[in-house]
Amino acid sequence: MTIPRFGISQVKLLERLSNACSVSGDEGEVRKIILQELRPYKDDIRVDHLGNILAVRRGQEEGRLRVMLAAHMDEVGFMLVHQEDRDEGIFRFDIVGGVVASHLAGQPVWIGTEHIPGVIGAKPVHLTTGEEVKNPLSIDSLRIDVGPGNGNKVKVGDRATFATRFTRIGPSLRGKALDDRLGVAMLIELIKSAPPNIDLLAAFTVQEEVGLRGAKVAAYSLEPDLAIVLDCTIANDLPAWDNSENTRYNTHLDAGPAIYMADPGTISDPRLVRHFIDTAELAKIPYQVRQPGGGSTDASEIHKQRTGIPSISVSTPGRYLHTPVMIARFSDWKNTFSLVYTALARLTPQVLQPES
């Protein structure tokens, strides 16, 4: 078995995906890039009623499993909810998904499909009291400012997201929305080079960040034998203030793909956990078990769909999820791709036999 190449051209695809704006409920920009990338397979692709992209690549072997792979297209962001001063270009906004509120003041944003630039400002420190600095800046106190004279270029209802440009730094990938463009880019590559022993049922899902809503209907439509969710999970592997051991890291960068055992929404199917760990050890691909707990993935909805779908999530670890800028490692991403590809290529119906 040869693992498909995964390098510069995948990073370039990731860059396009990371720089695109696709806040939950408005995933059009990422959807367009995916449909473009998958044009050669367009006969097997459809967009469903919620905006999910469902793509099917059939294998050739007998008795093959129908395997759903899901990656969410949407990202956290904002919506303009009130025009406060049209002449001055000042808008009130609300958040979409779990944006980390402590990371908003002083950030540039892009608004709407045209990426109209704006900023989330903050009161000058000179006019701020010592007491005020001790309190967080609430979202209610912040505004999106597109500048005087530009108030008519955007409107209430427009989505906005952080204006962060993707860049590569040494071993790292840095950009916004790597949660889950890392997964989206991997899934595009898996469709292009699907192993022949399975039917690959790909779902690029919508609205993950606002309640895993796309995945629920995608799993119903695809009706798979099992599902694998490709997401991005947080690496809280920062040093502790007193140099004590950090025992709540969730995952570490540079430690390889993170295999989920349990999160608040899903107990990963133990047969799939064993399959992935066996695969990693056989193929000598680094991996880590994600600390149980934390946040959940599309698997929460998928595993309960129809009569039940054995599911597992495998994530690329990344720092600073839901903030303006994330950092992940290229090596972790590449190893995640290798692990998922290899695990797919080794999948047989025996894997799902009840444990004896």
Next chain:
Amino acid sequence: MPELLQFLKELISTSGLSGYEDPVRRLIEEAWHPLVDEIGTSRVGSLHALKRGTGGEPRPSLLLAAHMDAIGLMVTGIDGEFLRITEIGGLDPRVLPGQIVTVHGREDLPGLIVQPPAHLLPPDNRNGPVQLNNLLVDTGLSAAEASRLVRPGDLISFAQPPFDLSGDVLVGHSLDNRASIACITQCLMELVGRPLYWDVWAVATTQEEETFAGAYTSAFQLRPTLAIAIDVTFATSPGSPGHKSYPMGKGPTLGWGPNIHSGVFRAVKELASRLEIPYAVEAMPRHSGTDAYALQVAAEGIPTMVVSVPLRYMHTPVEMISMKDILRAGRLLAEFAASLDEKFMSGLVWED
């Protein structure tokens, strides 16, 4: 104007933290060199550019001072691939998490200011905003690379690239006070070919954000007859109290208060009215927070004035300014310089 906008973008894309202004000074020197008769650097790094007048000796002189130093951060320690930091100039730590920066190590390195999760913070800082000394910079490098390339004391600049909101509005870090460098540049361009009686010293000062070292020493060395500090002021914006801020795009402000000589104030104000340059009067009841504070008390004392350009979100990486205001301030300075004649000082009396 397109050239001035381009120059201002270059100015804010060039590093020059307080005390380390060399890179930006070289850029300013290059721009001012063809516009003046003489140019040099002070012992503390301020740029002194002289445009000679035609008046008889001893010829009076007007000093235009804009500080070129920028706020930023400094490395205090290295912890694996992370850096610990302190501030240069005044910062609200609540605008720092998630900001991209340039670490000026053995080479310039991209960095990201990050906030550790609560359980990794000291117990007294687990609620509310994370204090500056608990924030980190993630270099994105391996621990070995980070410790090879970065040392305590290395400077950190904001790295948010400048961008236009429309033809007139520019966003970026360090517009405080590179916008005022652009004002003086505009003034010098307007003075090309115009007769001047007084000498004009265009000065880019150092260390305003920390100690005013540049303004104190340049005023002493050059001993001008009059001095004007050009700086930015608070523009009306969400969260800023209305009585302490001035509309953006509606002209510069003219400072009024103890740092300001009432006669110079009157002269500049009357000139602005005559030229129909819109302005607002800015009350500065104590320390003006500008170089004027230092200029005024150099040697035997200098009659001093403050002209400011309104700017939104001061000391954040997304400061916002109107180019129109910069052009107006530049024109006002040029017209004032050109209006100074042999009689001006004899008219500058206390009307008690």
